[in-house]
Amino acid sequence: MYQSYDSKSDPARHPPRLAALRKVLAARDLDGFIVPRADAHQGEYVAARDARLAWLTGFTGSAGFCIVTPDQAGVFVDGRYRVQVKSEVDPSAFAPVPWPETKPAEWLARALPEGGRIGYDPWLHSRREIRELEAALSGSGIALIAEATNPVDAIWTDQPEAPAGQVRLWPGETAGESAADKRARIAGELHKTGQHAAVLTLPDSISWLLNIRGADVPRNPVVQAFAIIEGNGHVAVFTNPAKFPDEIRAALGNAVQILPVDALTPALTNLSGPVRVDPASAPEQIFALIESMGTDIAEAPDPVIMPKACKNPAEIAGMRAAHRRDGAAISELLCWLDAQAGQLAERPLTEIAISRKLEELRAARGIVDISFDTILGSGPNGAIVHYRVTEATDRRVLPGDILLVDSGGQYPDGTTDITRTLPMGRFDPAVRRPYTRVLQGMIALSRVEFPRGVAGAHLDALARAPLWSEGMDYDHGTGHGVGAGLSVHEGPVRISRISDIPLRPGMILSNEPGYYREGAFGIRIENLIVVHEVESRDGRDMLGFETLTLAPIDRRLIDPALMSAAEIAWLDDYHARVWHEISPLVDDRVREWLFLATRPLDSQG
Incomplete structure (x- = not known):
């Protein structure tokens, strides 16, 4: 629901923790250390045990890292987290530190003299990440x-x-394919x-492959584990065996072996090559262990990623x-908020x-969990792109506020993610122009048809063009992949300037342009969309999007004069x-x- 802090997250605790870390680094003859947000599985969400960045610095965003040197500690964040x-x-x-505008190697070159030694935990960085940083530091005299052992863990008493978390089965009728068939396909x-x-390190890949779900990571029903799948389809899973009850083991069958995590190292050092490992997601330490025995490594993407991203008909039906x-629950909330808006002076309402x-409304509709901590920002808090309300920041909603609600649910058959922006009573009419431009961008992406081979980078500008016409923009991607009963943020596909992966039928993505005016308000409208085939024209194989999300888009904030007839239609x-x-x-x-909220736009009444 909302993110809470315990007393151990009091900001006064963070400088002493930084001082303690510097003492450990000095004892290890290190001039600095990199503290990433990631865990050994490179997930966006991490378990409490792996929240080293937040524990050390207080920063709780889902992306970023800190570099600690004897006299500096830079917290690198992208545009979503600048506020x-x-x-x-x-x-x-x-x-x-603004990132990626400021490259870590450039920052280190200024922060340290030649001969500097920067430590890192090889379980928390992918091979690609370390390789790129080493290349960028080449010639600087700074060594990685x-x-x-992780020095943060040494002081985190x-x-x-x-x-x-206990493992449960994902029903075959919802998965649309048995685990045995999936294993055979990957083999x-x-x-x-x-x-x-192939070595699998992504929990959602392992969970999808074996048709299991877990409770290890907040909001994501994945099983934290490593796995090795062999060419005969047999799989060894390395995790806490206590998470797998006997009935789950029986359902998985004899071809799936559950082993403790400390069995991973000997398993990796006894593999016959070539072994497929993904340099974009597998920890550097995985590569080091395999290479220590002279085993050949085939660097290639996780073989599960693309089959998982292209949902089958049963998965789409579940979504x-x-x-x-979810649309019913959101409609109930929006109806309730409209009733509250006229009573804010007498009946205070907070985020x-x-x-x-x-x-509560989602629980009544049968959610297993929410799919991420709700982003609910009123007035100026809405301008914080990934704002998480806490007891300390909880703001009273005021008449005239613009309210941004970005939320989602994990249901027994699918995952949702939706954003709606609405006024709380009478509002400044100047909001209508940016709101309408955001809506036009969302509609443009919803309506587009495109040839096979087109990637998210080719489509990103469609959602931004209406905002660009006003000199506006937003500092986040336009869309991310979404799992089917899995992670709400799922790779590898995105709609962003840097995504060159062609879209394929069955891929589910978000469509969420926005606009943020610091200190005033935020606007974002988000639907989930699924790629599907459309009727071919001119002999070309064409694709388009079906919108999955079903909830009203606020009409009061729209300026119809800015919209075309096709957009209104x-x-x-x-x-x-x-x-x-x-x-x-x-x-x-x-x-x-709902009848009034979904009227045609020309019947504003």
């Missing part, structure tokens, strides 16, 4: 040193235990490319069903109260579909509200 980081780190100890890929085995239930209400058609699919799922009061 947030300033409110979370102690400026007397930590300096926010792989540390056998009350570090939480490793997660041990066939290895055989075709002449590889003896559609989840979005219908946490709204977050709690939304979670798309919005009216979308709202007609929302009415048709959601109205049977809600009570009479919400249905009456």
